Amino acid sequence: MHLTIKDIAKYSGTSVSTVSRVLNNHPDVSEKARTQVLKIVEQYHYVPNNSARNLVIRESATIAVIVRGIANPFFTRIIKTIESAIYAEGYSMSLHQIGSSDDELMAAAMLEREKRLCGIIFLGGRFNYSAMDVATLRVPFVCCTYANTFGALDPEGFSSVAIDDKREAYRAVRFLIEHGHRRIAALIEAKGGASISQLRYEGYCEALADAGIALDPALVECAGSFEMEDAYHAAARLAERAHFTALFAISDAMAMAAMKQLSLHNIRVPEDCSVIAIDGLELTNYCTPTLTTLEQPAEEMALASVKTLAGLLRGDGTNNHVFMETKLRTGASVRSLE
């Protein structure tokens, strides 16, 4: 059977309370007792029972990470850093995934189950925060990679770490314009709402407008999701319907699927059509041609999210909304016109 703190007290010839004090690094214990207890703990390989601890402590020191679509390589890149950062801060992590099509009720159930968590990091967009009843959980949370207004949520009530989707999309499209392109197609997820897709679409529109290029609705296609397969079909519709010399895709994966489709339509990248996207996945360095993309600082974003949350949990630090900048990664998928 597992040893308890009582056993340790017995073996070390001291009391339960002293052992507890040693274990929790309280200052009011003699050096002698401390080393003695530690020796026994070491020797018998004692591990405390967290359930009992949490019961009296009334908290759990676990941070839940909820991600929509764990298969997204961009998210896994962030998760890697988030996990080590969480451990470094002395918390433990529990990771949950919501299928891209699941409704939020499942997520709510998940949160119920995982109650006694002390903080949440939401990864990705399109969470229905009111359905998840996140406000009544009374735990601080930060939204990573998506920073917009969350329904009726008070912006003072949570933090976020993200890129400025509209600005970065603007930069991407601007980059194409500077390379002489004027017929620029956009491959997005969906219009409307305050989604990442919509924000990036707005950046696209604004870049065109600032360059005096009229928006042609025929050049905009919605895939309906961020999935490669959907992007692949959407790109087909685009290629069959319109002519364009450049394509802006709102994600690397969608760009990759689109490039495949373009090649099937005998549209060569970049000779006939330049392609740019946002994300900076490692693997788009290895497709042909390599993708030009705005790289999101995944590690920094992960770190900032955890740091912010840890601050809130410690009591110092306040809710804030930080925006990161992407970095242009030049591939071979964009060429100048003429």
Next chain:
Amino acid sequence: MHLTIKDIAKYSGTSVSTVSRVLNNHPDVSEKARTQVLKIVEQYHYVPNNSARNLVIRESATIAVIVRGIANPFFTRIIKTIESAIYAEGYSMSLHQIGSSDDELMAAAMLEREKRLCGIIFLGGRFNYSAMDVATLRVPFVCCTYANTFGALDPEGFSSVAIDDKREAYRAVRFLIEHGHRRIAALIEAKGGASISQLRYEGYCEALADAGIALDPALVECAGSFEMEDAYHAAARLAERAHFTALFAISDAMAMAAMKQLSLHNIRVPEDCSVIAIDGLELTNYCTPTLTTLEQPAEEMALASVKTLAGLLRGDGTNNHVFMETKLRTGASVRSLE
């Protein structure tokens, strides 16, 4: 403050024990009391305190999933299914990632922390089970995607779900041979040990031997990891050193990196060199050319892992080692010689 079971007892005019019985679906409680309690529970939105419950129950109903390299898309595909299966079985999941270079001490620390878990699923190979002291944890565990002997571990002491790495590698290389190839290169991680890489390498050797083709060491290159970047460099060494008409890569990602490198060396795929791999990632459907690969049944493997573990936890079911079969996914990366 949070409501306790005592409050519910008070409000519903019954006792603590009755409330507990209702909550745990014990049969010995009257219909009247049951509905009354349930009503109050619903009305006050009561959620039980798991810490207290686990304390007395002495177990936690959480299954830990430990994955080496969460960035591997094949693993995330499995994780997706594992999570929903775990929830469906009534457990909760906690997911942990070990960096590909981290030593296992960190993992051991993780397990300590996450003690009071009731089972473990290891995802991926190359775990140092003795360092993690997994035997002393006394919880059942299953190894997913890798089924070999685990150091000094008793095969009766755990379960596994995997493909037969040697056999599937054999099939892949055999496929190339049947297409007329005889100078077949192999891009592996490393030789030796009982790693996935070594097993697949053995399958490669055996396929050659059975076809009467002599093994040429110059055609075998170790990348040192499963990372795309390392595979990319390894492929360069291969291309500069030897001539071959086909390449067998032990993973899709490595194959993709290799294809990129080949194109840089003006070796066209599949005209000058056919490529085959094992994994069946979605995204290799979208690279150019599309990859021919042996698709691992990720969903089935995930399901089988959870089912096995759940069986062990319930008490029925015994440890066993199951091997799955891959399915050939024909892409455009292999062509017949002549």
Next chain:
DNA sequence: ACTCGAATTGGAAACGTTTCTGGTAACGTT
């Protein structure tokens, strides 16, 4: 030697559950 405060310690209550033990009410059987 005596006193006083500081340092250290042990005892016990508390945390919110589950479950064991015993008791009462209802009911059918003799």
Next chain:
DNA sequence: AACGTTACCAGAAACGTTTCCAATTCGAGT
């Protein structure tokens, strides 16, 4: 009417911690 059986229920103990509180020891200052 007495009895046994069953169905239900309340009380209390237990789970392994932390922490409050009171008690003890220790050292230094008189």
